[in-house]
Amino acid sequence: MLLINPELGQTYYLFVDSKGLVTIINSGSNYTTVAATCIAIGDNSVIFGWKTREAAPKRSYNRHSVNLVSQMTYINNQKDYTYGFYCALPMNLSSKEVLPHPKVDGMFCKKCGDYSTYVEANQLDGSFICYNCR
Numbered sequence: 001m002l003l004i005n006p007e008l009g010q011t012y013y014l015f016v017d018s019k020g021l022v023t024i025i026n027s028g029s030n031y032t033t034v035a036a037t038c039i040a041i042g043d044n045s046v047i048f049g050w051k052t053r054e055a056a057p058k059r060s061y062n063r064h065s066v067n068l069v070s071q072m073t074y075i076n077n078q079k080d081y082t083y084g085f086y087c088a089l090p091m092n093l094s095s096k097e098v099l100p101h102p103k104v105d106g107m108f109c110k111k112c113g114d115y116s117t118y119v120e121a122n123q124l125d126g127s128f129i130c131y132n133c134r
């Protein structure tokens with residue numbers, strides 16, 4: 001799915017590939033997800049956060065060395081979130097949690113990000129677009 005109007009404090013599932021967090025889905029496979037809290041909202045932008053005890057995904061940064069952005073609205077307890085990830089909107093999000101599997105038996109839709117089991121690539125670039133998005 002495409003995130004356009006995030007909600008402060010809401011939990012979302014961000015896509016993760018082998019290098020870390022991703023906001024745009026390119027090749028429709030081998031993504032997992034990580035739960036993230038929306039801790040700040042700005043003009044067409046959002047910051048996701050993780051607390052110290054939460055596993056911070058690759059490509060997130062340590063927020064303690066970064067100043068707050070004056071144009072953004074932060075969650076009240078933003079200090080509790082040690083790690084952050086800034087994203088421009090719109091961005092791709094998963095509609096549900098997807099954990100790593102030894103074998104991938106489905107694919108993510110390149111357009112909406114939903115996961116379909118037992119499907120194969122149906123686009124020339126090796127990606128998959130689901131029935132609803134075609």
Ligand SMILES: [Zn+2]
Pocket residue numbers: 109110111112113114129130131132133
């Ligand atoms: Zn779709």
